[in-house]
Amino acid sequence: MHDVTLTINGERRTVALDARTTLLDALRDHLGLTGTKKGCDHGQCGACTILVDGRRINACLTLAVMHDGDTVTTVEGLGTPDDLHPMQAAFVAHDGFQCGYCTPGQIMSAVGMVGEVAKGWPSHASASLNGKPELTEAEIAERMSGNLCRCSAYPNIVAAISAAAKDTEASS
């Protein structure tokens, strides 16, 4: 067993874990944070997307021990039902889901994505490698390609992200 210390949603927590425990299983089964979902468990669907040190990653494809000392943000750390994060509020306003299973992953991925765009990181869809990319529909689709939605709520997901991204830009 390994003692693993993580700063999760601003709180330092230490758990004793088998080396094989994925970060996803550590969150859900050992830390009681079930907001992060398990879809495929093989890095293909994005349902388990979280932020580690500010970067979006698949929690199912990384071991908790690899992140001893790291800072983790899950959907529980974004907002509360009474005080939603702007991305969460946009998903509600634009009906960006049907069953909702992929939604925490979509929201975490979208929050990470908006941060990447703010840093000027290009995507494969960007016309140019330089300058701040414009968040067109094609850009959002490319940048969210790691998150699948079995209900195919994509049009509303894109609308929600587009609206939240514009609000973030307007307020910054």
Next chain:
Amino acid sequence: MYETSYKRPASLAEAAAIIAADDEAKFLAGGQTLLPTMKQRLAAPSQLVDIARLAELKGISVSSEAVTIGAAMTHYSIASSPEVQGAIPTLAKLASGIGDPQVRHRGTLGGSLANNDPSADYPAAVLALGATLVTDRREIAADDYFQGMFTTALEEGEILVRVVFPIPRKAGYSKFLNPASRYAMAGVFVATLADGAVRVAVTGAGQGGVFRATAMEEALGDNWSADAVAGIKVDPSDMLSDIHGDAAYRANLVSVMAKRAVVAAAG
């Protein structure tokens, strides 16, 4: 997953020593290939030696001739590096098309090259640019490094430390991607090197993993245009055949991707 243990060595020397003392131990970088393989019980390392944070495997530097990238640099850090974008934009673009953002934030250059998946992207860039792979023991030329699918010149316990990519006069890459995984069904990297040599490397299509398309190299050397490669076909009997596409289809894709890569090549 079978039982295993985990070590996070503080230096390259410590990592090498752990591996040297245990035949069944394996290096762990981004884990984007090794962990799914372990989950499917196709790999059962006794220990995981985490090299993702080793300072010796980090960093990107540019000289007038080459871009040197640490083996533990992630696909995302390579795609978003102003140094790489400036010196070899095609390499940054290639990195930005690997898998999806979540995979790119964890997966590393060294992990991809050590694994040498026949559908991976970096092998095409390394072979076409004639890069040099630097390990904890020696330097290996790209032409000697790739030895068939999932097989490389790396010896037991040898660590890939960095890759030196010569800056080409021009280069282009085009891949026909599997829409689900984004792995290449055929990917072609074309380059004119600083000394004028033309090199063409194909990934995703060949049964033996990445390979050089020498007939295309000769044709482009005489006449750098999409038309020059349009009529050149690779032998379908050497191509991969699977549910995503049969050998004849892949052979055709290679010619189409070669044309697109030439068009994409920045002058």
